[in-house]
Amino acid sequence: MAEVFVCAGCGAGLTDSLTRVALPARTHQRYGHELLPALMEQGTYAVDPEPSGPPRRLWDTIGADEAAARGVFAPVPSLSFGPAGAILVAPGDTRGTVLIPERCDGYCLGLDGRAGPNLACAHCGRAVATRIDDCTLWQVVRLDPTAVHAIPSGGPDPTADWAELTRDRRAAPPIEPPGGWSPHWEAAVAVALAHLLAASGGNRVGVPAGLLTTTFGRALDELLPTEPAAKTLALALALAGPGLPTRATATAPAPAIVLVPQHPQTGEAWQPPAGTAEAVPLAADVWTYLAFHDDRRLVPAPGRLPDGILRDDPLPQHPWRAFHPDRRVLLRTLSRLPAVREPWLRAIHDRLGGRPS
Structure with missing residues (x-):
């Protein structure tokens, strides 16, 4: 079913009508040293089941048992203790948001979301999402699941067999x-x-x-x-x-x-x-x-090949x-x-x- 995401505070629309797809394998990938295209295809969204964003805690401060309860079974540099279930959309599919200037931190050429949500609802000012577009990162807007609601915007979208x-x-x-x-x-x-x-x-x-x-x-x-x-x-x-x-x-x-x-x-x-x-x-x-x-x-052939030949x-x-x-x-x-x-x-x-x- 197609959905529009709206601000949980005032109900203002924040995205175009979107259809859910599987989470891309490259969601957490860092690649190269240049600006990358959008993670999500236009008109689609995916849900990241893991927590994301600040606060983050180093592995040494967590412990194996607490990490395992969060679904991590071997050491990692750090874990997020932010909200789980962020909604991932293409930057071009967002509507009615403005940047929060004091949270526009990044490493090189853009925003990496290190300071937390950096997009606010243009209508009420509530922080609603994090835009990520720095180099090495796939460009994406991560809607905060605690700050937005989904509203059906169309009939059921059939699942392809x-x-x-x-x-x-x-x-x-x-x-x-x-x-x-x-x-x-x-x-x-x-x-x-x-x-x-x-x-x-x-x-x-x-x-x-x-x-x-x-x-x-x-x-x-x-x-x-x-x-x-x-x-x-x-x-x-x-x-x-x-x-x-x-x-x-x-x-x-x-x-x-x-x-x-x-x-x-x-x-x-x-x-x-x-x-x-x-x-x-x-x-x-x-x-x-x-x-x-x-x-x-393919094997080279002399002369002109007939139509339909590779x-x-x-x-x-x-x-x-x-x-x-x-x-x-x-x-x-x-x-x-x-x-x-x-x-x-x-x-x-x-x-x-x-x-x-």
């Missing part, structure tokens, strides 16, 4: 001009990699050749044991989901772990048949590219460096998985946390 999403096949390309890996892929793969590590139980994971090896294989080889196959049989990894065959064959036995898509509206993961494999969720647009994109190299025009993008899942996103996701309390996975978490890059 998996068959519809399969037909649509909205995919995010892994490489962006002029040849860098997409930060969205680096974040989405990092989130899935954390769940994949937990699902492995500390065993080796065998990854099919191709883009899966490029994006997951190197990290898995580095983080998990590499014992000889004669001693340890690697757990097979594969893609599974709507539109893909589900039966194992003699040449492709049933995998132990499958990467499945997350619904782009609800965030729920597609579920394989019960008892077949352990499912690891992956952002739908990244999963769709992995599942359906044909990345085979051609390399424009030439395909090729990355200028190896793919690396976002380390900060990987650490953040691992710290929020109960499985990280297992000694072997905690060791991986701590080893990643001790690296400068």
Whole structure:
């Protein structure tokens, strides 16, 4: 259902009509040293279930038990004790707000929200949201859930079924001009990699050749044991989901772990048949590219190609460096998985946390 968010104090409208979608994997990502585009697509909003904003407390002042009660199971630099459930919207979808000058702090080129809500309702002056647009951060306005209310603005928005999403096949390309890996892929793969590590139980994971090896294989080889196959049989990894065959064959036995898509509206993961494999969720647009994109190299042909024949025009993008899942996103996701309390996975978490890059 489409909704408009209004000030809880005076009822003035603060946003356009928006439709809820899943929380993007890159929500807490820091990337590069330049200004980034908006986190949310126009006309959409997402809810961040975790607390955000000040006050913040350092890990040493919290304690493992209190952190675990808040859903964090391994050390992090600090935790927010602000309100949970911020509503994330694109800056261009806000209406009727003004900046609070004394809270417009930032690190470099914009606002980073360190001083708390920096947007006020233009009608009554109540602090209602935090605008974030500094370099390295995805631009977003975080509406304070204690300062706004949602009002229905339209009829029910139908949730697309998996068959519809399969037909649509909205995919995010892994490489962006002029040849860098997409930060969205680096974040989405990092989130899935954390769940994949937990699902492995500390065993080796065998990854099919191709883009899966490029994006997951190197990290898995580095983080998990590499014992000889004669001693340890690697757990097979594969893609599974709507539109893909589900039966194992003699040449492709049933995998132990499958990467499945997350619904782009609800965030729920597609579920394989019960008892077949352990499912690891992956952002739908990244999963769709992995599942359906044909990345085979085309063979040059002389003369003019008939209509309908694929051609390399424009030439395909090729990355200028190896793919690396976002380390900060990987650490953040691992710290929020109960499985990280297992000694072997905690060791991986701590080893990643001790690296400068």
